[in-house]
Amino acid sequence: MAVGEQKAKNRRGIRAWLNPYHYNAERWAYFFQRVTGVAILAYVLGHLGDTSFFVGGPTGAGPSESAWKFIGSIFENSFGHLILILVVLVLFFHGVNGVRLVLAEFGLILQKPSAIEYPYKPRSLGHGQRALIYVGIAIAVAAAVWAFLVLFEGMG
């Protein structure tokens, strides 16, 4: 790769992590960690807004049952519950994958580094940390199923 081409590749900024195609599972996990993180923050901000209706909304002064019923009439329906299931799905993936990242950051789930040889697979990324990516996906799906049962089937 030419020097100019390499420089351009290194300066792609946000576009680089938005395109994990051709990369390994860790890179896909990195991509989803960021996308789910932004999505969860968007939900949290919305949740801050809707829970404020418990005290009457932005202009409220104390617990108000009528304002709470009003906001419930907007969000407590099948569409709102579907959004909550999606939130649970991405939240659990983000949480478990985040724990993997913290463990990796402190070197607790990495193998010893070794010389780079063909086929250039990073040997320090052991099976344990990769397994955690799949564990995160499995836990996220299981949590989403649980959320479906709680919200649509009345379990809990």
Next chain:
Amino acid sequence: MKESRLMLIQYATAVAAVALVSVHLIMQGVIYPYATAISFNNILSVYKNGFYAIFLEALLVVVLVHGFNGVRIILQEIRQTKPWSQMVDAGTVVAIIVTVAYGTRTVILAVFGAVSPA
């Protein structure tokens, strides 16, 4: 603040958020049925319990610091000029202060405010 310290804050709030959000979700669909958990009277009793009100405030701070610091990290990667970096850092601090203040207002009014009739 040094970037390495900000990353440590990101990891510390991540671990705290996993614990706090887990408890929050358990309260919503495991300990109580969902319909009961979000009923007005149940939420009022939760807020009036001082321990859980403090728990919700901690959840609020931890999640918002982690979330906005995460967005800050993403934005810092877009470009590395000093004005951009300072603007992103300042914007993050303002966003955290404003949202934590709004959420804290909800907690305070729920705990101490007079209950309006339905």
